[in-house]
Amino acid sequence: MDDAQREPEAAEQAEVPDGPDRMSTAEFALPRPPGPAEPAEPAEPEDEASETAETEPEEDGEARAERERKKAASLTRPDISVRRNPDATVFDMSSQRTREEPRPETPAAPPPEPPAAPLPEPPSAPQPSAQPEAPQGPWEAALPQSQPQPAPTTRSSGQWTVPWETSEPEPEPAHALVPAPAPAPPQPPLPEPPPPAAERRPRRRRRALVIALAAVVLVAGAVAGQLVRPAPDATLKMTLATSRHTFPGAAPALPWPAQGQSVVHVDGLGTMGASGGSAPTPTASVAKVMTAYVYLRGHPLRAGEPGPVLTVSPQAAAQIPMRRKRQESLLGVTANQRLTQRKALEALMIISANDVAHELARWDAGDERAFVAKMNAAARELGMTSTTYTDPSGYDARTVSTAADQVKLLTAAMAIPAFGEIVNHPAYVPDGGGAPRPGGNILLGQYGVVGGKTGYTDAAGGNFVFAARKRVAGVPTLIVGAVMAQRSPSAMGAVTAGQQLVAAAEGALTAATLAPANTAVAKVDDGLGGGAPARAASAVTVVGWPGLSVPVTVGGDPPATGRRGDRVGVLTAGAARIPLVLGAALSEPSPLRRLTRLR
Numbered sequence: 001m002d003d004a005q006r007e008p009e010a011a012e013q014a015e016v017p018d019g020p021d022r023m024s025t026a027e028f029a030l031p032r033p034p035g036p037a038e039p040a041e042p043a044e045p046e047d048e049a050s051e052t053a054e055t056e057p058e059e060d061g062e063a064r065a066e067r068e069r070k071k072a073a074s075l076t077r078p079d080i081s082v083r084r085n086p087d088a089t090v091f092d093m094s095s096q097r098t099r100e101e102p103r104p105e106t107p108a109a110p111p112p113e114p115p116a117a118p119l120p121e122p123p124s125a126p127q128p129s130a131q132p133e134a135p136q137g138p139w140e141a142a143l144p145q146s147q148p149q150p151a152p153t154t155r156s157s158g159q160w161t162v163p164w165e166t167s168e169p170e171p172e173p174a175h176a177l178v179p180a181p182a183p184a185p186p187q188p189p190l191p192e193p194p195p196p197a198a199e200r201r202p203r204r205r206r207r208a209l210v211i212a213l214a215a216v217v218l219v220a221g222a223v224a225g226q227l228v229r230p231a232p233d234a235t236l237k238m239t240l241a242t243s244r245h246t247f248p249g250a251a252p253a254l255p256w257p258a259q260g261q262s263v264v265h266v267d268g269l270g271t272m273g274a275s276g277g278s279a280p281t282p283t284a285s286v287a288k289v290m291t292a293y294v295y296l297r298g299h300p301l302r303a304g305e306p307g308p309v310l311t312v313s314p315q316a317a318a319q320i321p322m323r324r325k326r327q328e329s330l331l332g333v334t335a336n337q338r339l340t341q342r343k344a345l346e347a348l349m350i351i352s353a354n355d356v357a358h359e360l361a362r363w364d365a366g367d368e369r370a371f372v373a374k375m376n377a378a379a380r381e382l383g384m385t386s387t388t389y390t391d392p393s394g395y396d397a398r399t400v401s402t403a404a405d406q407v408k409l410l411t412a413a414m415a416i417p418a419f420g421e422i423v424n425h426p427a428y429v430p431d432g433g434g435a436p437r438p439g440g441n442i443l444l445g446q447y448g449v450v451g452g453k454t455g456y457t458d459a460a461g462g463n464f465v466f467a468a469r470k471r472v473a474g475v476p477t478l479i480v481g482a483v484m485a486q487r488s489p490s491a492m493g494a495v496t497a498g499q500q501l502v503a504a505a506e507g508a509l510t511a512a513t514l515a516p517a518n519t520a521v522a523k524v525d526d527g528l529g530g531g532a533p534a535r536a537a538s539a540v541t542v543v544g545w546p547g548l549s550v551p552v553t554v555g556g557d558p559p560a561t562g563r564r565g566d567r568v569g570v571l572t573a574g575a576a577r578i579p580l581v582l583g584a585a586l587s588e589p590s591p592l593r594r595l596t597r598l599r
Contacts, residue, residue, distance in 0.1 A: 232527030249546025284455030287394030307341025473511030
């Protein structure tokens with residue numbers, strides 16, 4: 001076979017495509033054994049071989065068919081094919097490009113049955129090539145490609161039979177570049193698969209253990225918190241069947257004066273009645289009740305105590321002639337005269353000394369104007385909305401008030417023990433001896449009257465405020481009244497009207513017993529469901545007058561623990577105030593009650 005026949009055959013073999021039938025097939029190239037170097041002109045031995053072949057006789061048809069069958073049998077096995085390849089072919093798997101490497105030219109194959117085989121010729125020198133050389137070896141292998149190909153067919157290419165060649169393989173450019181694959185778009189993270197059941201069981205056990213421990217801790221904390229938390233304060237609750245008592249009958253009709261204005265009030269119960277309107281009127285010397293009240297608040301005086309010694313100023317002594325000319329009631333102080341606080345207040349309230357009133361204002365506030373401001377401030381505190389003070393004695397007609405406001409003031413003043421002691425004296429007795437000077441309240445000691453103050457000026461008329469005490473069914477009762485603007489030449493007209501009013505008020509008072517002594521009328525509640533009964537130390541008696549409704553309440557600050565008979569509060573029924581004592585021992589709440597508490 002000449003070179004022209006081998007070149008097409010080698011080209012056809014190089015173009016054999018890869019396919020699935022070549023997955024287990026390897027290609028081998030059989031190089032000639034090495035020998036001595038041949039000189040140039042490699043074509044001459046081939047010519048000689050051709051000539052030799054031409055001179056040999058033709059083989060018979062049977063021998064030739066046998067030789068072709070053997071060749072076909074050796075080259076058509078499904079697993080391997082062997083062929084001679086004068087030009088080695090290397091398949092580049094990375095770029096899938098076929099690179100050819102120049103090989104030494106080999107002489108033509110000898111005839112099948114030559115009489116004498118020609119000597120082997122050494123391989124010719126390799127021809128230079130632009131492509132890099134492939135590794136040399138006795139065999140050349142090309143791995144199959146993974147891309148699917150059409151089913152192989154068999155065709156004959158001259159001397160060799162190639163079972164995997166396709167009929168029309170499409171050549172691939174020698175230097176074709178395969179584009180890089182495009183990057184895949186980002187995919188969302190896949191959810192983690194659930195752990196196997198064998199792993200979930202320990203987790204469930206651990207979770208159950210954690211929950212159990214947390215529950216134990218919570219329960220222990222709740223128990224400790226309940227036990228450590230302080231118990232609520234004990235309270236006093238009334239258990240008496242009624243919380244209000246109404247006296248039957250119509251309200252009493254009191255002998256009200258025909259002129260001026262009057263009010264009668266019972267402390268703890270309310271106003272029994274009033275007459276004459278509520279227009280402010282000059283107070284005259286009744287204003288001295290506020291002067292004493294303000295001074296005693298700033299300078300308290302204990303019962304029976306004379307108090308500090310005060311020195312009369314020369315200014316007070318210098319005003320005496322002017323005051324006598326105006327016919328004011330006076331003590332007649334002298335410069336540097338020394339008076340105790342109690343004696344100064346007695347002179348103010350009993351003999352209504354104007355000179356002492358102005359001196360008390362200077363002793364307390366430094367000057368009269370500042371003291372008058374304190375008087376008006378005290379009036380606002382007491383709710384005396386219709387009262388205005390312009391001087392400490394009441395001589396100024398611009399000092400005005402109402403009967404109702406004066407009742408409020410006298411009620412507050414009588415709550416000061418020193419004031420009650422001072423106004424309960426019928427006469428003023430000076431220190432160091434001297435004749436007593438009678439006071440203007442001639443009702444002291446009658447009808448239970450224990451104090452009061454009279455006043456008179458031409459502008460004010462006769463004024464009188466009084467306080468009387470009376471026990472009704474064993475309940476002490478304070479009656480406070482005021483009569484103002486009585487048209488009379490002195491304060492005696494107001495005193496007379498007051499006498500009638502106090503007598504009628506005392507006669508209208510009545511009483512009702514709601515519970516006998518030592519009756520459980522209340523309960524001390526410890527706030528956790530426990531407690532002890534509270535009993536009335538005396539009979540629960542309500543004082544009032546016909547038509548009056550009196551509330552009944554309990555109050556106090558009971559202790560957390562106590563013994564039987566300990567005082568725990570007070571029951572108030574109008575003017576009555578009944579002590580409450582424990583009917584049984586009071587103990588602290590038990591641990592069980594503290595543990596199960598809800599508040």
